[in-house]
Amino acid sequence: MTPRTGAMRLACMFSSILLFGAAGLLLFISLQDPTELAPQQVPGIKFNIRPQQRHNDLPPGSSQNGDLKTPTERATRDLSSRAPRGLNLLVPDQPQPRVNRGARLRPRQRRRRLLIKKMPAAAAILTNSSASTFVQPAPGALDSYWVSLQRRQQERKRVMQEACAKYRASSSRRAVTPRHVSRIFVEDRHRVLYCEVPKAGCSNWKRVLMVLAGLASSTTDIQHNTVHYGSALKRLDTFDRQGILHRLSTYTKMLFVREPFERLVSAFRDKFEHPNSYYHPVFGKAILARYRANASREALRTGSGVRFPEFVQYLLDVHRPVGMDIHWDHVSRLCSPCLIDYDFVGKFESMEDDANFFLSLIHAPRNLTFPQFKDRHSQEARTTARITHQYFAQLSTLQRQRTYDFYYMDYLMFNYSKPFADLY
Numbered sequence: 001m002t003p004r005t006g007a008m009r010l011a012c013m014f015s016s017i018l019l020f021g022a023a024g025l026l027l028f029i030s031l032q033d034p035t036e037l038a039p040q041q042v043p044g045i046k047f048n049i050r051p052q053q054r055h056n057d058l059p060p061g062s063s064q065n066g067d068l069k070t071p072t073e074r075a076t077r078d079l080s081s082r083a084p085r086g087l088n089l090l091v092p093d094q095p096q097p098r099v100n101r102g103a104r105l106r107p108r109q110r111r112r113r114l115l116i117k118k119m120p121a122a123a124a125i126l127t128n129s130s131a132s133t134f135v136q137p138a139p140g141a142l143d144s145y146w147v148s149l150q151r152r153q154q155e156r157k158r159v160m161q162e163a164c165a166k167y168r169a170s171s172s173r174r175a176v177t178p179r180h181v182s183r184i185f186v187e188d189r190h191r192v193l194y195c196e197v198p199k200a201g202c203s204n205w206k207r208v209l210m211v212l213a214g215l216a217s218s219t220t221d222i223q224h225n226t227v228h229y230g231s232a233l234k235r236l237d238t239f240d241r242q243g244i245l246h247r248l249s250t251y252t253k254m255l256f257v258r259e260p261f262e263r264l265v266s267a268f269r270d271k272f273e274h275p276n277s278y279y280h281p282v283f284g285k286a287i288l289a290r291y292r293a294n295a296s297r298e299a300l301r302t303g304s305g306v307r308f309p310e311f312v313q314y315l316l317d318v319h320r321p322v323g324m325d326i327h328w329d330h331v332s333r334l335c336s337p338c339l340i341d342y343d344f345v346g347k348f349e350s351m352e353d354d355a356n357f358f359l360s361l362i363h364a365p366r367n368l369t370f371p372q373f374k375d376r377h378s379q380e381a382r383t384t385a386r387i388t389h390q391y392f393a394q395l396s397t398l399q400r401q402r403t404y405d406f407y408y409m410d411y412l413m414f415n416y417s418k419p420f421a422d423l424y
Contacts, residue, residue, distance in 0.1 A: 149357045156345040156415065163413040164338035178237035180336045181244060183326070184253075186234045187212050190362050191251040193236060195335035198327040199266045200258035200348045201355075203227050203375040208359070211368055219371040227375075252362060254344035255335050256351070257414045260407035263348075264315075265308075265391045266383035267327040272306045274377060280304050286321040287314045308391050309399070316402050332409045345414070388419070397422060 183196045187209045194209060196202045206227045207219040215232050216222050226232070236244055258266075271279040284303025288295045291310045299305050314320050315328065326334060335342070344361075346354035355370035374382065381387065392400055404411070404423045411418070 146357065146360075149353060152350075153344060156347075157342075159415045160337055160342075160345060160413050163409070167409070167412075168332075168338040174339055176244065176248065176336075176339060178244070180339055181236040181248070183334050184236040185209055186236055186239075186247060186251075189213055190364065191247075192362060193247060193251045193253045195253070195255040195340075195342070196326075197255060197257055197263075197331050197334055199263045199270070200256050201351055201370075202256075204371045204373075205256065205355075206233060207371060208355075208364075208368065209233055212364060219368075220373070224375055248340065252344065253340060253342045254346065254358060255331070255337070255342055256346040256348060256354070257331050257410070258348035259385070259388075259416050259419070260331075260410045261392060261403070261419045262383055262385060262388045264328050264403070264407075265388045268308055268311050268391070269380075269383060270376065271327065272311065275304075283314075283322055283325070287311060290314070290317075290321045307394075309394050312395060312399055312403060316399070316406060330407060330410055332413060337413065347414070385419075392420070 185194045185196060185206065186192075187194070190212050192209065192212065194205055196206070203224065204219065207216070207222045210216045210222055210227075210232055211219055213233070236247060239247070272284065280303035282303075284306045285300060286303075287306050287310055288299050288303060291313045292299070292307075314322075332338070337345075344358055346358065352370060352372070359368060359370070374380075392403075395403070400420055401423055404418070404420075410416070
């Protein structure tokens with residue numbers, strides 16, 4: 001073999017290696033989905049809502065041709081004149097880079113709930129953008145009532161972030177899909193996103209959103225069917241990806257939760273103890289057929305008369321005969337709080353204070369307050385802790401424990417106490 005032939009072979013081998021390397025790089029790039037990038041929820045706009053703008057089809061902050069403009073400018077004027085009861089709200093000038101809540105935590109394998117409960121607390125919690133940019137009261141303008149509500153919000157967000165960092169570290173790196181935002185309602189005029197949690201005041205909250213949007217003059221004018229079966233309010237998943245990410249990045253995101261056992265009993269009473277043309281034939285018939293021995297023909301025909309222990313049997317059955325429903329699904333699944341950075345976490349138990357504080361923060365009309373009327377079965381007493389205990393007294397200790405395990409992440413994430421002393 002001549003030196004020239006050897007040189008040609010070396011050149012051919014080198015060229016082949018380069019071609020294979022280039023092909024591999026192209027294949028790697030082609031397999032990357034650019035949509036799998038989680039949206040960066042921009043801080044610096046929490047509770048410093050801009051003055052009301054005229055409602056139009058384009059999302060605020062977008063150009064006429066639909067290109068998304070990065071929000072790089074923030075209002076710098078002091079909003080203290082519009083703050084509730086003298087609370088001076090400070091507006092940050094520029095957004096700071098968001099810290100990924102799960103970036104420094106190693107992915108953990110899924111564990112059973114009992115193992116999860118025994119895990120030690122996370123050593124450190126990364127600072128969340130909303131918590132770090134929550135409006136601070138100015139010295140000399142403190143009102144103890146509103147400051148206490150603000151501190152309550154900070155504590156709720158801290159507890160929620162701890163739970164997410166401890167057990168759902170990988171969630172913060174997932175992409176937001178339309179499924180994750182399917183329960184979120186949009187109010188563009190005041191730039192509000194509300195995640196609907198059934199049996200936690202959602203009917204009245206949607207009435208408030210309709211008034212904020214200018215669709216009604218008063219919450220008392222809006223009927224139940226208009227709230228739940230009308231199309232006046234848009235859901236976030238009806239927008240394209242750009243519209244979803246823009247609103248998640250720039251709007252004030254809020255949800256309201258309720259004690260899980262109490263919410264479950266409230267749903268049962270509403271759907272199974274009153275005539276219902278959907279829940280009785282769809283859920284009732286399946287529950288009675290599976291869990292009631294010697295069910296009567298009439299019960300199997302109508303699906304009426306489901307008892308609470310039978311309903312809990314259905315809930316805890318991994319092979320349940322009919323699927324899950326939003327009225328008793330986990331809040332952590334309905335609203336994805338470990339994936340979506342909520343700015344405001346309200347509770348049903350402190351609804352009046354939390355709701356009116358939130359309305360003040362977004363500069364809602366002063367005459368708009370959260371309605372107190374009961375949406376359905378108004379003559380019936382609201383589901384309270386006492387009524388909830390009466391229903392759970394019908395269950396065995398094991399059933400109560402399994403139900404608590406079922407809602408464990410909701411109890412942990414939203415800092416609710418164990419409802420029974422024998423639970424672990």
